[in-house]
Amino acid sequence: MSEKSGVAWANADWDSAATDERVEGLLAQMSLDEKIAFVTGDLNWNFGFYAEGVERLGIPNIQMADGPAGVRINKGDVHEGKATSLPAPIALAATWDPAQASAYGAVIGAECRATDHNVSLGPAVDIARVPIGGRTFESFGEDPHLQSEIGVALVRGIQEQGVQACAKHYAINNQEDHRSSVDAMIDERTMRELYLPPFEALIRDGGVASMMGSFNRVNGEFACENPRILRDILRDDFGFRGWIMSDYGANHSTAEAANAGLDQEQPNEGFWGGQLRAAVDDGRVPEAVIDEKVRNILRPMIGMGQLENPVGIADFAVDEHHAVAQAIAEDAMVLLRNDGILPLGGVGRVALIGPDVDAWSAQGGGSSQVRPTRGVSPAEGLRRALGDDVEILVEYGSDPVTPGALLPGADPVDSGFFRAPSGEVGLQAEYWANPSFEGDPLVSRIDGRIELLHGFHNFPGFNAASARYERLPTELNAQMSARYTGTLTVPVTGAYRFVITSLGSYTFELDGRVVTRSGMAEVVEHAAEAEAVIDLAADEVVAATDEPRPYGWGGDGGQPDVEIDEVVVRLQAGRAYRIRMSYAADHPSQGFLLGAKLRLGWVPPEGVLSPNAARAAEVAASADVAVVIARSYEAEADDRPSMQLPGGQNDLIRAVLAANPRTIVVLMTGAPVDITGWGTDPAALVQAWYPGQAQGDALARVLTGAVEPGGRLPLTLPVDLSQTPAREARTYPGIDGRVHYDEGVFVGYRGFDAHDLEPAYPFGHGLGYTTWEIEDLAVASSDGDDAGTATVTVRNTGSRSGSVVVQVYAGDVTAPVPMPPQQLAGFAKVRLEPGRSERVTVRIPRRAVSYFDVDAHSWTPATGPAEIRVGVSSRDIRVSGPLTF
Numbered sequence: 001m002s003e004k005s006g007v008a009w010a011n012a013d014w015d016s017a018a019t020d021e022r023v024e025g026l027l028a029q030m031s032l033d034e035k036i037a038f039v040t041g042d043l044n045w046n047f048g049f050y051a052e053g054v055e056r057l058g059i060p061n062i063q064m065a066d067g068p069a070g071v072r073i074n075k076g077d078v079h080e081g082k083a084t085s086l087p088a089p090i091a092l093a094a095t096w097d098p099a100q101a102s103a104y105g106a107v108i109g110a111e112c113r114a115t116d117h118n119v120s121l122g123p124a125v126d127i128a129r130v131p132i133g134g135r136t137f138e139s140f141g142e143d144p145h146l147q148s149e150i151g152v153a154l155v156r157g158i159q160e161q162g163v164q165a166c167a168k169h170y171a172i173n174n175q176e177d178h179r180s181s182v183d184a185m186i187d188e189r190t191m192r193e194l195y196l197p198p199f200e201a202l203i204r205d206g207g208v209a210s211m212m213g214s215f216n217r218v219n220g221e222f223a224c225e226n227p228r229i230l231r232d233i234l235r236d237d238f239g240f241r242g243w244i245m246s247d248y249g250a251n252h253s254t255a256e257a258a259n260a261g262l263d264q265e266q267p268n269e270g271f272w273g274g275q276l277r278a279a280v281d282d283g284r285v286p287e288a289v290i291d292e293k294v295r296n297i298l299r300p301m302i303g304m305g306q307l308e309n310p311v312g313i314a315d316f317a318v319d320e321h322h323a324v325a326q327a328i329a330e331d332a333m334v335l336l337r338n339d340g341i342l343p344l345g346g347v348g349r350v351a352l353i354g355p356d357v358d359a360w361s362a363q364g365g366g367s368s369q370v371r372p373t374r375g376v377s378p379a380e381g382l383r384r385a386l387g388d389d390v391e392i393l394v395e396y397g398s399d400p401v402t403p404g405a406l407l408p409g410a411d412p413v414d415s416g417f418f419r420a421p422s423g424e425v426g427l428q429a430e431y432w433a434n435p436s437f438e439g440d441p442l443v444s445r446i447d448g449r450i451e452l453l454h455g456f457h458n459f460p461g462f463n464a465a466s467a468r469y470e471r472l473p474t475e476l477n478a479q480m481s482a483r484y485t486g487t488l489t490v491p492v493t494g495a496y497r498f499v500i501t502s503l504g505s506y507t508f509e510l511d512g513r514v515v516t517r518s519g520m521a522e523v524v525e526h527a528a529e530a531e532a533v534i535d536l537a538a539d540e541v542v543a544a545t546d547e548p549r550p551y552g553w554g555g556d557g558g559q560p561d562v563e564i565d566e567v568v569v570r571l572q573a574g575r576a577y578r579i580r581m582s583y584a585a586d587h588p589s590q591g592f593l594l595g596a597k598l599r600l601g602w603v604p605p606e607g608v609l610s611p612n613a614a615r616a617a618e619v620a621a622s623a624d625v626a627v628v629i630a631r632s633y634e635a636e637a638d639d640r641p642s643m644q645l646p647g648g649q650n651d652l653i654r655a656v657l658a659a660n661p662r663t664i665v666v667l668m669t670g671a672p673v674d675i676t677g678w679g680t681d682p683a684a685l686v687q688a689w690y691p692g693q694a695q696g697d698a699l700a701r702v703l704t705g706a707v708e709p710g711g712r713l714p715l716t717l718p719v720d721l722s723q724t725p726a727r728e729a730r731t732y733p734g735i736d737g738r739v740h741y742d743e744g745v746f747v748g749y750r751g752f753d754a755h756d757l758e759p760a761y762p763f764g765h766g767l768g769y770t771t772w773e774i775e776d777l778a779v780a781s782s783d784g785d786d787a788g789t790a791t792v793t794v795r796n797t798g799s800r801s802g803s804v805v806v807q808v809y810a811g812d813v814t815a816p817v818p819m820p821p822q823q824l825a826g827f828a829k830v831r832l833e834p835g836r837s838e839r840v841t842v843r844i845p846r847r848a849v850s851y852f853d854v855d856a857h858s859w860t861p862a863t864g865p866a867e868i869r870v871g872v873s874s875r876d877i878r879v880s881g882p883l884t885f
């Protein structure tokens with residue numbers, strides 16, 4: 001018998017009376033200036049994120065490394081900035097295995113220690129509310145119980161290494177769109193039942209040492225100066241005894257934030273530092289408030305032994321950690337469908353197609369990006385797994401995927417339609433580090449596409465573009481200009497709708513016809529030669545369309561929205577049109593953080609296939625089996641504009657499927673993408689997430705059956721956004737700066753179940769290579785924190801060993817508030833040899849059959865009996881029975 005869920009970890013061992021005594025001893029010796037320095041960040045490029053300790057008292061500096069997908073090292077001279085690039089946190093959640101989470105945490109903790117960091121900025125336990133959320137890949141999905149179980153084990157894994165974990169982003173940070181200003185309008189019950197429990201669990205059961213206050217507002221006030229969030233809930237209700245820093249730039253005040261309960265401002269003095277000292281001096285902030293902050297920071301530091309056992313620079317177990325990354329990636333891959341083609345066998349020729357098949361660059365961008373210690377590409381992994389007798393034909397099928405994929409608009413015009421003046425495929429591209437094409441260009445090269453998204457997304461170490469895309473230098477992040485020249489040749493005569501996404505000014509010239517937006521100086525020069533000047537800003541267009549734009553949301557990161565212009569041009573097949581596009585990132589808002597935004601996209605006539613995709617389809621037709629590995633671009637600071645795979649990859653998949661029905665599609669995405677529009681289903685579909693640096697071996701071993709795909713969905717894959725809170729602007733991305741959580745607790749499967757919606761694939765779904773029986777359910781009631789237990793017999797009825805995730809849902813209870821039809825109460829990952837069975841008991845927390853009563857201000861049991869459903873997904877229930885509680 002095994003008990004695998006609801007494990008009650010002991011509370012934080014760092015929180016003791018003995019620790020408090022030492023805290024008081026040190027605090028008494030600190031000057032006010034030392035205290036202020038200790039609570040104010042100091043962005044220090046030698047150490048990365050930092051706050052100054054007090055050397056004379058033996059209090060170390062706080063040296064933080066970003067997580068949560070590994071250790072992002074800012075200090076270039078430490079291990080060459082390299083650490084193990086683990087599978088994305090969403091992949092970890094897909095293992096449904098707390099043991100994997102503690103292994104993941106142990107790697108992060110050990111690597112933080114060995115790279116001179118005493119705080120790891122992770123995990124992120126923000127509920128995945130909308131599928132296009134930019135940080136879905138950094139979180140553990142849509143269910144608070146799964147988030148909590150994975151998060152608690154991960155935190156303990158990190159902290160057992162003497163490194164503090166940091167639960168972020170507190171609170172109600174569920175979108176990146178206008179992240180630094182959006183106001184999350186949410187009711188108390190929804191907050192308590194859905195969004196806060198993971199933070200609560202990390203505090204109570206994980207003993208998390210630190211937290212990060214989020215950028216957004218909650219019910220009218222910024223999270224970092226919100227006393228309800230920071231004091232009433234965090235301290236009084238959850239009993240948090242560690243410290244809470246602001247997200248980087250999320251603090252907006254001196255006295256308000258200090259008095260509301262924020263403990264540290266990061267990354268440097270914005271409103272604290274000298275300003276906080278002045279506020280203490282003039283009585284706006286009592287010194288006792290500063291003392292409390294210092295206590296909160298010192299308590300875990302001292303309690304975790306960070307004074308006696310400081311971090312430093314040392315070797316870490318590179319190979320062992322790589323193996324952990326591989327094991328988790330294998331255990332995380334979700335086999336969504338399989339007509340029997342997997343595991344792969346008896347093939348002589350495999351077409352391996354996708355923008356990153358010979359790299360290991362598919363990971364999320366932004367602050368979670370890790371520079372891998374080494375890597376195994378899918379091509380290398382498959383070669384190793386299939387052996388020398390199998391021929392592997394590698395074809396990209398698409399231009400590299402870049403941050404530009406985050407721009408709304410149409411798919412970019414593929415490089416294969418362009419020829420540079422030199423005759424090379426693509427366009428001649430020139431880039432200037434000024435907005436007016438002045439002087440010699442800083443960079444002059446051939447570029448495949450016209451697609452730029454600079455600023456934040458192009459910070460060093462933040463850009464997770466395909467490896468073969470050469471990142472443009474940081475000097476081009478702020479105001480800049482660019483010119484692209486060459487020819488465009490199309491294969492079909494017809495009407496081409498050009499869709500130009502931009503922020504700033506541009507001219508787009510096609511054989512003497514010029515389209516322009518805003519008064520760019522260059523236009524004047526061109527206008528003289530042009531047949532016609534079309535000034536979109538002045539509403540003069542050759543041909544435009546009133547059709548609704550199917551391009552998703554235009555908002556981005558709290559910055560001015562881009563413009564999307566459309567011009568329809570009739571082009572003749574085979575004729576080389578002279579093309580010249582000039583662009584200036586000259587909008588007043590464009591600077592270091594917010595840079596160039598430009599894409600030349602289009603909607604060509606029916607039947608126009610990109611040369612990249614056409615070549616891939618030909619190769620696929622010649623092979624026994626085709627494997628297409630598609631990827632998304634996801635990063636903090638922007639949500640994705642839609643659920644579509646970016647950059648023409650949908651067309652690629654459609655073309656390959658048409659060329660060879662024996663096609664396996666692998667999705668390297670951190671969040672749901674639209675998988676319904678390919679015309680026909682692939683023979684097998686694998687959700688591989690961002691699988692980390694060992695991705696090639698992991699994927700190859702899963703495809704060839706050396707191991708089972710162990711993952712199950714930690715979030716529902718919707719058909720489209722209409723099934724989610726992103727169905728209307730009020731609920732996402734918000735109107736007038738406010739996003740209303742009107743759907744209440746009905747997020748993810750709770751919403752699909754309540755509204756009787758059919759998802760593309762349900763929460764908890766995932767296939768393996770063997771079959772399972774779950775039977776003989778015994779439900780027992782208990783007292784205390786658990787309402788009861790569910791015990792079942794799990795039997796591997798297939799012919800090979802494998803794993804199954806036994807999922808226990810509690811449903812059918814009634815309450816004065818609308819209850820979800822069912823909620824995940826517990827789960828157990830069971831691994832068994834063929835023919836073997838095991839009796840498995842899963843605990844059912846009382847909360848799974850309760851609701852948060854906002855009047856009583858407490859969790860209150862619903863009315864039972866509950867129906868306990870045990871199955872292998874939220875929609876594949878095998879046995880059920882009543883629980884009285």
Ligand code: BGC
Binds near residue numbers: 066067121248
């Ligand atoms: C992110 C945090 C991150 C911090 C430091 C912020 O932009 O939201 O998650 O820890 O930057 O890089």
